[in-house]
Amino acid sequence: MSKKLLKPTTALAPVPVVLVSCCNEAGESNIITIAWVGTLCSEPPLIGIGIRKSRFSYDMIKETGEFVVNLPSENLVWTTDFCGINSGRNVDKFGELELTPVPGEKVNAPLIGECPVNIECKVTKILELGSHDLFIGEVVAVHAEDDVLDENGRFCMEKAGLIAYGSGNYWSLGRSLGSAGFSKKK
Known part of the structure; x- marks a missing residue:
């Protein structure tokens, strides 16, 4: 199999694409689209x-x-792109996109009501990396719509219709290829 050597780049793809909502001390809120996001730890639950x-x-x-x-x-892919290419310095994204800001249970930043899952985080550390800084947030609350949960209250990705980002495009997710450990089962 022939492979071509490429220059170092962020070749990891696809990656989750999320809408991060936040607010300042004055209560002004914003939404930023982020594809540089990931789970960092299980105990305590951390997201970067x-x-x-x-x-x-x-x-x-x-x-x-x-x-x-x-x-x-x-259904929010257009909204996701809009929030990524427009600055909150110039646009009230909640107002412009008619998104519903829902008060958080544990943080003052608003949840986006139209998203099926919302994960409240408190920053535990900021690491300066280069072009980006890594905000490490401890998960303090998770909200999920009833229709994306199974009968045992577990999250069902295929019901959520989540999206990912890679190679400059948004991608649809949702078809399971196998559960963890399926290669060991007979």
Whole structure:
């Protein structure tokens, strides 16, 4: 099999694409689209988000130490793109997109009501990395719509219609290829 050597780049794909909502101490809120996001630890549950210092949301999250990771579904792909290419310095994204800000249970940052899953986080550490800083957030609450849960209350990705990002495009997710450990089962 022939392979071509490429220059070092962020070749990991696809990656989750999320809408991160935040607010400042004055209560002004914003939404930023982030694809540099991931689970970092199970105990305690930690999520990392990479944000450029120049982004409007950067100072809001640094100031309050709180954010919400909102998982958008396929019907929100246009909204996700809009939030990624428009700055909150110029646009009230909740107002412009008629999104529903829902008060958090554990943080002051609003949840996005239209997203099927919302993950409230409190910043535990900020690591300066280069073009982006990594905000490590401890998960303090998770909200999920009833229709994305199974009869045991477990999250069903195929019901959520989540999206991913890779190679400059948004991708649909939803078809299971096998559960963890299926290769060992007979």
